[in-house]
Structure formats: C-alpha cells, structure tokens
Amino acid sequence: MSAAAELSKADDRELVSFRVGGQDFCVDIMSVREIRGWTPATVLPHAPSYILGVINLRGAVVPIVDLAARMGLEPIRPDARHVIVICVVDNQTVGFLVDAVSDILSVKRSLIQPTPAVSSDVTRAFFEGVIAIDQRMLRLIDIEAVLPPIAARQERA
Amino acid sequence: MSSSIDIRQTFFQECEELLEALDDGLNALAAASEDGSVDSETVNAVFRAVHSIKGGAAAFGLESLVRFAHQFETALDAMRSGKLVATPDIVRVFLRSADYLADLIASARDEVPPTSSAGPDLMERLAQLVPSNGARMPAQPAPATPAPTTVSDADDLGFQPLALAFDFAPEPASPAGFTIRFAATKQLYGNGNDPVHMFRALAELGALESLADSSALPPLDQMDWATPYLTWELVLQTSESQHSVHEIFEFVDGLCSLEIRELQADAEPDRDQMIAEAADFSTPTPTVTDRPPAEPAASGPARAASGKSAAQSAGQKGSVRVDLELVDRLINIVGELVINQAVLAQCVQDAGIGAQSDVGAGLDEFRNLARELQENVMAIRAQSVKPLFQRMARIVREASDIAGKTVDFVTEGDAVEVDKTVIERLVDPLTHIIRNAVDHGLESAAARQTAGKPAAGRICLSAAHRSGRVLIEVSDDGAGINRPKVRQIAIDKGLIAADAVLTDSEIDKLLFLPGFSTAPKVTDLSGRGVGMDVVRSAIQSLGGRVNISSTPGKGTTMSISLPLTLAVLDGMVVDVAGQTMVVPITAIIETLRPAASDIHPVAGAGKVVAVREKFVPIIDLAETFGHRPTSPDYSNMVLLLVESGQNERWALAVDRIHDQRQVVIKGLESNYGHVPGVAAATILGDGKIALIIDPDETAQRKRPQAAFAPALMTEEV
Numbered sequence A: 001m002s003a004a005a006e007l008s009k010a011d012d013r014e015l016v017s018f019r020v021g022g023q024d025f026c027v028d029i030m031s032v033r034e035i036r037g038w039t040p041a042t043v044l045p046h047a048p049s050y051i052l053g054v055i056n057l058r059g060a061v062v063p064i065v066d067l068a069a070r071m072g073l074e075p076i077r078p079d080a081r082h083v084i085v086i087c088v089v090d091n092q093t094v095g096f097l098v099d100a101v102s103d104i105l106s107v108k109r110s111l112i113q114p115t116p117a118v119s120s121d122v123t124r125a126f127f128e129g130v131i132a133i134d135q136r137m138l139r140l141i142d143i144e145a146v147l148p149p150i151a152a153r154q155e156r157a
Numbered sequence B: 001m002s003s004s005i006d007i008r009q010t011f012f013q014e015c016e017e018l019l020e021a022l023d024d025g026l027n028a029l030a031a032a033s034e035d036g037s038v039d040s041e042t043v044n045a046v047f048r049a050v051h052s053i054k055g056g057a058a059a060f061g062l063e064s065l066v067r068f069a070h071q072f073e074t075a076l077d078a079m080r081s082g083k084l085v086a087t088p089d090i091v092r093v094f095l096r097s098a099d100y101l102a103d104l105i106a107s108a109r110d111e112v113p114p115t116s117s118a119g120p121d122l123m124e125r126l127a128q129l130v131p132s133n134g135a136r137m138p139a140q141p142a143p144a145t146p147a148p149t150t151v152s153d154a155d156d157l158g159f160q161p162l163a164l165a166f167d168f169a170p171e172p173a174s175p176a177g178f179t180i181r182f183a184a185t186k187q188l189y190g191n192g193n194d195p196v197h198m199f200r201a202l203a204e205l206g207a208l209e210s211l212a213d214s215s216a217l218p219p220l221d222q223m224d225w226a227t228p229y230l231t232w233e234l235v236l237q238t239s240e241s242q243h244s245v246h247e248i249f250e251f252v253d254g255l256c257s258l259e260i261r262e263l264q265a266d267a268e269p270d271r272d273q274m275i276a277e278a279a280d281f282s283t284p285t286p287t288v289t290d291r292p293p294a295e296p297a298a299s300g301p302a303r304a305a306s307g308k309s310a311a312q313s314a315g316q317k318g319s320v321r322v323d324l325e326l327v328d329r330l331i332n333i334v335g336e337l338v339i340n341q342a343v344l345a346q347c348v349q350d351a352g353i354g355a356q357s358d359v360g361a362g363l364d365e366f367r368n369l370a371r372e373l374q375e376n377v378m379a380i381r382a383q384s385v386k387p388l389f390q391r392m393a394r395i396v397r398e399a400s401d402i403a404g405k406t407v408d409f410v411t412e413g414d415a416v417e418v419d420k421t422v423i424e425r426l427v428d429p430l431t432h433i434i435r436n437a438v439d440h441g442l443e444s445a446a447a448r449q450t451a452g453k454p455a456a457g458r459i460c461l462s463a464a465h466r467s468g469r470v471l472i473e474v475s476d477d478g479a480g481i482n483r484p485k486v487r488q489i490a491i492d493k494g495l496i497a498a499d500a501v502l503t504d505s506e507i508d509k510l511l512f513l514p515g516f517s518t519a520p521k522v523t524d525l526s527g528r529g530v531g532m533d534v535v536r537s538a539i540q541s542l543g544g545r546v547n548i549s550s551t552p553g554k555g556t557t558m559s560i561s562l563p564l565t566l567a568v569l570d571g572m573v574v575d576v577a578g579q580t581m582v583v584p585i586t587a588i589i590e591t592l593r594p595a596a597s598d599i600h601p602v603a604g605a606g607k608v609v610a611v612r613e614k615f616v617p618i619i620d621l622a623e624t625f626g627h628r629p630t631s632p633d634y635s636n637m638v639l640l641l642v643e644s645g646q647n648e649r650w651a652l653a654v655d656r657i658h659d660q661r662q663v664v665i666k667g668l669e670s671n672y673g674h675v676p677g678v679a680a681a682t683i684l685g686d687g688k689i690a691l692i693i694d695p696d697e698t699a700q701r702k703r704p705q706a707a708f709a710p711a712l713m714t715e716e717v
Helices: A002-010 A151-156 B002-035 B040-059 B063-080 B088-110 B119-129 B147-157 B163-168 B186-190 B195-205 B242-248 B271-279 B301-306 B308-315 B324-350 B358-381 B386-403 B420-441 B445-450 B483-492 B504-512 B532-540 B695-702 B708-713
Strands: A012-020 A023-028 A032-037 A051-057 A060-066 A083-089 A092-098 A100-108 A127-133 A136-141 B177-184 B207-213 B231-237 B256-263 B382-384 B407-412 B417-419 B457-466 B469-476 B545-551 B555-563 B568-576 B579-584 B588-592 B599-601 B607-611 B614-620 B638-643 B649-654 B656-664 B678-683 B689-693
Touching (some): B002 B386, B063 B088, B063 B119, B195 B231, B324 B358, B324 B656, B358 B417, B386 B407, B420 B555, B568 B689
Parallel strands (some): A060 A092, B614 B649
Antiparallel strands (some): A012 A023, A012 A100, A051 A060, A083 A092, B177 B256, B457 B469, B599 B607
16 A cells, blocks of 8 residues: 555656646646746747747747647737746757746646547647646646747748 | 776877878978978977877777888888988878878777778888888988088077987997986876886896986975976996887887987996986987977976976976867857846946946946957867868878879968867868869869960968958869850750850859759769759858859869858847847948939839949848838838848848847757748847848848749859
8 A cells, every 4th residue: 555655656747837828737847947927029030820939048049939829729918927937848948928827736647637539639739638636627738749840840830 | 987988089189189290290391302401300290290199099909000100100210310311202102191090090080990991002102111221212312411400400499309310320230228318207107107117128128227316306395296306317238229218118208208328338428427418408419309399308407307397387288178068158158248248238227327437337347358258268169270271181182193183282371260160061061172173173284284384283272361251262273164064064954044144153153053063974073962052051051152253274263251250240230120130240231221212113023222223122121021011111211232142132121220239149940940031049238139130041032933044043152
C-alpha cells in the first residue's frame, strides 16, 4: 500500500494552470521558464494571426503566441492585466499570452484522461489530455504542438 | 582520460600554428631560393616546425605522421647543415610535403584515412634529397652559406643561429663526447618531466659527469617552490653522435634551455672556462642552440643563471586559447550591457534629470566604457586573413598541378582582420573562385605566349578595408570572360531569350545563375556540380556581395565585399506605419524627399520615382510588411535609395527617419524562424525590438515572378 503510494507520488506531475478565454488550461511546470506581465510586442510581418510579435526578454528575441487565437478562441486584446508565460522547448523560447495564471498543482499521472473526441483533430492535437479537478476541466497543453512552426513550415502557413 | 583528449586537442591546435609557421617559412624560402639569398634562420624555423610536429605526433603514437615528418625533417636538416642548397625545385618538393603533412595531421585528427596519396612519392623524393654521408649534391655549387651577414646579425642579437652550419659541415668526424648545459623551465617540471631520467639516459651513452649549478638559489624564505633554480653542466664521454644526445632531450624540447657542444678528444677545455664561453655569446663559439628561440640563450650570462623566471615569462607567447563559445557569450553579454546602458540613459532622461547632472555625466562615462568594451570584445573574434590566404595558396598549388599550368600566386593585405566566422565561411566560396581562376581564368601556357604574355599565369588574392567593410579580390591575368560564349550557353540552357539585349556586365553576371558552367568538359577542378550561384549565396549569407568584372585579354576580377563583423551593423532607424525598423546603412545610397511631380505610376503595377532622370521603382515598406495598404501619396514620405550588388536601385518608402546608430544584431531564427524581407532583429534604446530589413530580399519579393528569363536577368547579387 505505502509502496504503491510512494510510486504514485513519484508519478506526480507538477502543472501550471491558467485561464484563456474563460477556459482552464495547464502546462507542465518543467517547460515554464518565467511568468511576466504583458509588454507591447513588435509586429512580425507575414506572421500567422496568432503571433502577436516579438518581445525583448533580457536580450533574447522571443515570439509571443496569443494562446486564445491559437486555440481557435476569440483573440485576446492584450493589456497590462494579461500575462505572458515564457516556455522553453527544445531550445526554442516562446511566450504564451494568457488571461491570468491561476495555480500550480501536483496531479497524479493516473488522473490525466485522454482528450475526449472533439470535432477538430487539429485542436485535439494540441492537448496531451484533460484533468478533472474541483468540477472543472483542466486542458493539459502539449507545448510542442502549440509552438509556432519554425521557418520552412511557416512559409506554407 | 578526458585530459589526454584535451592534450590531444591542444596538439592539433598547435599543429595548426606550426603548419602556418611552416608555410610562412617555406614561402620565404621559396622567394629566397630564387635569388639564392637563403637565410639560415628561415631554414631553422621551417625545421623547428616540422620537428615539433614530429615530436608531438610521436607522443600520440601517430606513426604515419611521425614517419613522414621524420623524412621531411631529415631533408630539412640536410639543408640546415648546408649539405643541401635550397633551389626552387627543392622548395617546391618541400611545399608539397608541407601540404601532405597538413593532410596527415587532418586525417589523424579526424581519424580518417588521408585523402592524398602523394605520401610514398614524396617520401622518396625527400629521401633522394638527402645526400648520403655528407656528400654534396653534385650539381650544387659549394654551399656558400651566407655566414658573414648572419654573423653580424647574430652580433646584434647576441645570438648565434648559424652555429650549426659551422659545426656540422666541416666536422663530420665522430666527437669524443659532449658538454651539455641544461636548464629546465617551470613548464618542464609542470609537465611531469624530471631531469634525472634524462641524465640516466645520457649515462647509458657513456661516462657522464654532472655538476649542478646552485648559484641561482635564493635564500629559503624567498624561494618560489615552483621555480626551478638549478642548472646543470654535464660532460659526456661518448662515441655516439650528437643526434642521439639530442634525442634524449627531444621530449623536453622547448621546455629547457639546452646547449650541446662537442668535446675535443685531445683538449678538454677547463670546465670553468667552458661555462664562461657558453655564456658569452658574443664570441662566435660553435655552440648548438636548438630551440626554443626565446629561451635565455639570447640573454646574457647573469640573466641565464639568476633571472630564470623573468626570462621564462618573456619566453611565454602572449596569447591564450579560449573556447569560441565563451567569446560569443562574452560578446552577447557586452551587447546586453550596451543596450542596458541605452535603456538606463532613456530612463534618466525621462525622469527629467539633465545631462549636466552628476548622473548624466556618470552615464556618459558608462556609455563610453561600454562602447570601448564592446569594441575590444569584438576584436577578440577578429582574425587576420593570413591562414585563409595560406590555405588558398595551397589550393592554387594543387589546382595548377592538376591543370598543368604554372601560376604565380600573389597575396596582398594578409594582415587584414575579419570576424572569425566570416573567415571560416569564406573558405568554400573562395576555394571555388580560386579554382575557377586557375581552371577557366588562366589560359594554357601556349595560348598565353601566343597572346604575348608570360607563360606563368598570375593570380592575385588581396584583402583591404573599404569604408567599414572588407574587400577581398581575386584577380587573374587570363583571357577574361568570353562573353559571346557565355551568352550562347545561357541561350542554349534557356536562361535568357535568344534575342535578349545584354550589356557586358549583365553577361558577366550570367555566371552567377544556378546551373551555369562554361567549362566544355567537367574537369577535376571546377565543375563539380557547384556553380558560381552557390558562391554567391554563400557570400550573401555573410551579408556580403560579390561582383565580377572582366576585360577581354587582360583578365577577370572577382570582388567580395564583406561586413567586418556579424554581430553589429550601422543602421538607419526609420518609422514604418508606426513600427520602428532598421535599414542597414551599407545598402543606402541616399535619402530623398520626393516632390509629387517626381512620382509616376506605371499603369496599375506600382510607382516609380524620378531620381536625376532615372526612374527607380518605389517599394512601400508599410505595404510590403502588411502594416497598411499602399500609401496613395509618397510625397510626404521619405525615400531611401538602396542599391544591390548588381547596380539595381530601388526606393524604399518610409514615414520618417529617426536616427542613425550602431545596432546589435539578434537572430530571429532560433526562436521563431526566417521572416521574409527581414534580416534579423535588434533591441533599441527603449528596450523594444526593431526588425532589421533585408533590402535585397524585400525587393526580390516585390518583383513579379511571371517572366522567367527577365526575372533571372535582373536577379541581383
């Protein structure tokens, strides 16, 4: 019993949860570098609509993704109350614009359910799964899938 | 284990330096061999380089390298001792041997089999050069060693580099023994060597007497434990050759000051007398001073004995090896510092504190320091183009061998410094250009003589600073571009229309089109499926431009213009529909505010502006980058006239010019990807990001893609 409990404890995942367009999302805390307030971004020409532009993060040029627009929701109109979650995946640093960061939680892996079949496969591909907590549904984002496609792929988009 | 890998790496790094020195020496030798003014110090330098490579290679068990280096060294030794006189032919063999040696080193480093198969042939030729038993080459004149001049030189320096020649040539008889003066450096002990092992090895050669000179020992309380104070006088009675004595000290070559003198069988000089002589270098005593050149051998007796550490520090080379990544990180941080300073200055200004206040003055100082720091850090990355040019000399040698042409290769501006990355990425395009020059540029010797030119072709590679950029030119004195032929090929390949009217320079530029090759047959040299278009794109990716000019019968010149560094650029900060953007100053010819009457529409396809009777197409940046639809009226905007390497001009329309300043280049690629028309990003004084426009690419995208041939025609470089 106790051994099993320990095992599951090691199996916990730490997640950062936030709200976008009235929905709850979360990402693995390991990919989150920092959370900062909104600063106006420099517009990138020829970029997809969900790319708000680039900001200066201590000397690095970091693109900002409007997560709402990326998820097919109403685009966020950023102001000082909005928050940027800076994530790093495979040495690529990207900021995600969200409405507000809610919590940091520890969730047992076993509680992560597969993403229910929704109509859009594209949207479904953005999620690793969903988690039921306090009668809410947390959508666990697969950051790699949400990242803006680099260079060549982007030309086609 | 990792430390041995480190040492191995260091060895290969050193090899690069040694190869450079070797190349230098051989080139000097080649020049001197023409007029017979060979200087023994040059030969010594070449010998030392090969010898050091051999020594290091032996330590790593690189057998084939050692074998070849040994043969090479033996031949050089013969020249050093005056048994072999440097003639142009011999020097050519040496040069080829040096190339092969570089090949062997590269193959040992990468642990792949050597690419060149010249080894056995060269070994043989080197072996033939070495006269057996001291017999002189029959065809050679007596080795008129330039002794008198060198002796006077030596007097100036208090140094006797030629001694070996005196010693070896006239006295081949085996000596009765040697006196050896040995002083270790700190490094010798630092490397884990111990003189006692060497002395034991000496003792195996014959009866050995040793005397330690402890006169330099300071009082115990002033003693530095790491500094060696002892020197030794050794007298060895042996019938072995001097070479075998040298061999014992081979491993500490360069780590000690070593003098080996032959002992006369009949008259053994008084030892004190001998020490005095050994120390007094102004008298031309026949001493053998092998290496290192900067050792106390050059200094007076007192220094040699007591000033050990001073001499040693003087002997250290004034350079350090630094991980390139570390330098890049440093450059990044300094870039941040400069930006941070600008942000801070802005804040102070916004807070209403005047520039006259203490804070303002302090900030000014800060700015100057930050700038100075930045410049100096940038300078770390800058390297002279010399190694690159040496490499090209080798390409010329190989290429001219294959093509069967004699080529005089001349370089100018070896000392010009460019960013290391630029140099590295210049190797391939330059190799290609040089090969082209040898293969296509220069005519055959017969054709040259018919044209009244010297049989040997001439290729000149030069580097120079030109208004904040580096200009590298490769020129040959060949037949020039055969324009009718180039034109015909372009027509045959469907690159241009058969009735296209082209100027000479437009025809020359056809060479840069993808898939263009004028060689009727694919040769070993060029025509490996890589065309000049690849050269062009490689140079472009460095922010450079390449141009070609040619005079029939006189030759062809390829000029490459490059930025000094890839880290900063001078930019004009402009406003484009509310967005701040940067246009590289190098691209801008002039800025103008057009009168409404100067702007003319061309049907519905856009507008042009008349600039001194010429019509230049206008590119509206705000429209190009999708910030707003085309402006109906350009007359209240500013036009930046830009020019491509192909002398094509465009006018970039912007709302306003803010400023002109140096900006630090930040890549967009790593976190986002390439943005069409945008070269990179930078961070402005307010901490915001501004995009740096790539004028050429912006113009490319605006160009209609419809007409195939014209589109290719106007493609700029």
